[in-house]
Amino acid sequence: MRRPAIQALRWLVFGLAVLILNFPVIATLVTSLKSEAEISSNASLVIENPTLDNYAAIFGMADRFDILHFLMNSLVASTLGSALAIALAFPAAYAMARFGTGRRWLLPLAVNLRAVPLIIFAIPIYLMYQQVGLLDTRLGLSLIFCLINVPLVLVLFTSAIAELPIEIEEAARVDGAGTFRLILHVVLPMSLNVVAASSVLAFIYSWNEFLFGLMLTTSRATPISVGASFFFAASGGGVRWGVAAAVMILATLPPLLLGLVMYRQIGRSMTAGAVKG
Amino acid sequence: MERQTIFEGRVLLAPLTAFLIALLGFPLVVDLVYSVSRVGFENIRAPEITGLGNYAKALADPEFWGAAWFSLRFGLIVASIQVVVGLILAIFLAPLFAARPWLIALLMLPMMVAPALVGLMYRLILHEFVGAVPYYLLEWYGDFPAFLGRQWVFTTLVVIETLQWTPFALLILHSAYAAISPDVREAASLDGATGLRLFLNVDLPLMLPAIGITAFIRFIDSFRVFDNLYTLVGSGAGGSTTSMSIYIYQAFFKVGDIGLAVAASMLLLAASFVVLWIINHFTARKVAT
Numbered sequence A: 001m002r003r004p005a006i007q008a009l010r011w012l013v014f015g016l017a018v019l020i021l022n023f024p025v026i027a028t029l030v031t032s033l034k035s036e037a038e039i040s041s042n043a044s045l046v047i048e049n050p051t052l053d054n055y056a057a058i059f060g061m062a063d064r065f066d067i068l069h070f071l072m073n074s075l076v077a078s079t080l081g082s083a084l085a086i087a088l089a090f091p092a093a094y095a096m097a098r099f100g101t102g103r104r105w106l107l108p109l110a111v112n113l114r115a116v117p118l119i120i121f122a123i124p125i126y127l128m129y130q131q132v133g134l135l136d137t138r139l140g141l142s143l144i145f146c147l148i149n150v151p152l153v154l155v156l157f158t159s160a161i162a163e164l165p166i167e168i169e170e171a172a173r174v175d176g177a178g179t180f181r182l183i184l185h186v187v188l189p190m191s192l193n194v195v196a197a198s199s200v201l202a203f204i205y206s207w208n209e210f211l212f213g214l215m216l217t218t219s220r221a222t223p224i225s226v227g228a229s230f231f232f233a234a235s236g237g238g239v240r241w242g243v244a245a246a247v248m249i250l251a252t253l254p255p256l257l258l259g260l261v262m263y264r265q266i267g268r269s270m271t272a273g274a275v276k277g
Numbered sequence B: 001m002e003r004q005t006i007f008e009g010r011v012l013l014a015p016l017t018a019f020l021i022a023l024l025g026f027p028l029v030v031d032l033v034y035s036v037s038r039v040g041f042e043n044i045r046a047p048e049i050t051g052l053g054n055y056a057k058a059l060a061d062p063e064f065w066g067a068a069w070f071s072l073r074f075g076l077i078v079a080s081i082q083v084v085v086g087l088i089l090a091i092f093l094a095p096l097f098a099a100r101p102w103l104i105a106l107l108m109l110p111m112m113v114a115p116a117l118v119g120l121m122y123r124l125i126l127h128e129f130v131g132a133v134p135y136y137l138l139e140w141y142g143d144f145p146a147f148l149g150r151q152w153v154f155t156t157l158v159v160i161e162t163l164q165w166t167p168f169a170l171l172i173l174h175s176a177y178a179a180i181s182p183d184v185r186e187a188a189s190l191d192g193a194t195g196l197r198l199f200l201n202v203d204l205p206l207m208l209p210a211i212g213i214t215a216f217i218r219f220i221d222s223f224r225v226f227d228n229l230y231t232l233v234g235s236g237a238g239g240s241t242t243s244m245s246i247y248i249y250q251a252f253f254k255v256g257d258i259g260l261a262v263a264a265s266m267l268l269l270a271a272s273f274v275v276l277w278i279i280n281h282f283t284a285r286k287v288a289t
Helices: A002-021 A023-032 A036-041 A053-060 A067-099 A106-113 A119-132 A138-163 A166-174 A179-190 A192-208 A211-216 A224-233 A241-261 A263-276 B002-035 B053-060 B062-092 B094-099 B103-112 B115-125 B132-141 B153-178 B182-190 B195-223 B227-232 B244-253 B258-288
Strands: none
Touching: A002 A023, A002 B062, A002 B094, A002 B103, A002 B153, A023 A241, A023 B103, A023 B115, A023 B132, A036 A241, A053 A067, A053 A241, A067 A106, A067 A138, A067 A179, A067 A192, A067 A224, A067 A241, A067 B002, A106 A138, A106 B002, A119 A211, A119 B002, A119 B244, A119 B258, A138 A192, A138 A211, A138 A263, A138 B002, A166 A179, A179 A192, A179 B002, A192 A224, A192 A241, A192 A263, A192 B115, A211 A224, A211 B244, A224 A241, A224 B115, A241 A263, A241 B103, A241 B115, A263 B103, A263 B153, A263 B195, B002 B258, B053 B258, B062 B094, B062 B153, B062 B195, B062 B244, B062 B258, B094 B103, B094 B153, B103 B153, B115 B153, B115 B227, B153 B195, B153 B227, B182 B195, B227 B244, B244 B258
16 A cells, blocks of 8 residues: 555656646746737636637737747857867867877866856957957857857767777777778767767757857847847837747747757766766 | 877867867956956957956945855755755656656756746746736735745745756756665665665765765856846846846946956956865865775
8 A cells, every 4th residue: 555655646746846847838838828818817827718829920020020030040050059069079079088188188177167157258258259240140159159068068078989999999090090080980970879969968058048149149140048038028018928928939949849859868968967077 | 109199189189279269268368458457348459457456346346245145145045955856856756767767858848948038937927917826826825925026036036946957956866866776775775774764874875976066066057147037137126136147247238347347257267266176176085085
């Protein structure tokens, strides 16, 4: 009798935890599916007349606030930033894992960098971007996303490469492969798992970044994390809550779906990143 | 061969090093120079070096200390709650996750949402007319507090931050718990340890490093909190929710006092180094013994 009772309690606690922890998204989703009239008369979590009008209304204001433009900015800058972080970190991680180059300074620097509030560098970066014309560009934003993700990616790659069997690389060297060909044709293919997992996590972190998006963009390159708040002021007078809620759901959907599909890889990367740092 | 290896290692490291110099090294130098200068947007390229005045100004500013205190208190409280709740959930729910690993995905979802968007969502959820939380509190208790008023705003923010990031503690602590070999527990239970004693004497000591790391990461992240604060309340009533990051942001963008903002940044960096030094020192010693 005791065992099943505890098991039932576990399911209850689990269910409550899921509901409470995800409450912001659930409540926002509910609001986004109500009509404007229902939102002001019924604030409960029960929808009387579900409608997609709010989602349609977002695209009706594309002349002032173009959500597709914000989403595209986030997509391009996040993809580019993650790819760049991987391209820079992978060879460096190989050099550290196999040759020991820079192990004594670069790895500790990267690990400690994750503990430093990046706002410290935000002001000079802003001034620097102003000088070189990177303000309000997707490229400028993607460089920041790269910077944010490089420490984690570097730590993950270094430990993953160090765990690969060195015999395969030695065999390839005997066959005459140079270091650069070795990395590209032997080490990289063996590390695809960790590369994929890191890129998903880096993409999500980039997509969700806000501070630099706020400081370094004004309109052309505004990411969705910043652009979403524009819709709160969209109608001049009061906030159109239904539209604002629908925007937030659309802005959250990409990382949320990635998280659901790739939870195993993300969980492993987060854990490894925390424990190995 | 040896010289070849060193050369190749440097070539492999060069792109990343160049990138870090451009986006971290150069900004750091600019920070250092501006922090001892009188500088505004009009003489941005030719700052006039004046000494430590900006630092004195920051250190004499009660708002600076208010922000430091807010961040410290917020970070400590939030990290403590998250570790305790995360630990309890990780252990209590472990049998469920062992049988169905995908269940943990549902608890990881909050981490996938941008903190800035979470702040915006709470604007809606806590809104007195259209928000679900005031609606249900009114229904059940007949009243609800002013969540973002001076008296409640700190608590509200603590709850919001805790709800979003307890999953991180849960994830790390669950994997630390799952990594404990069943043999260890079996041996201890043969010696007569059960329930709470088994946990305190066997599991807890083995999980201590993971607990320490989790607490540290959560503290750092909450200490530098910006996004959800900014989108939900800004600096709050009378600056009551000004974190260090908000303080620096406002000194720069609202007041336009570049020198003050940069000096505050440098003080924050120095504080981070002190914390990191203590942590490194502490963990290095623990490994040695």
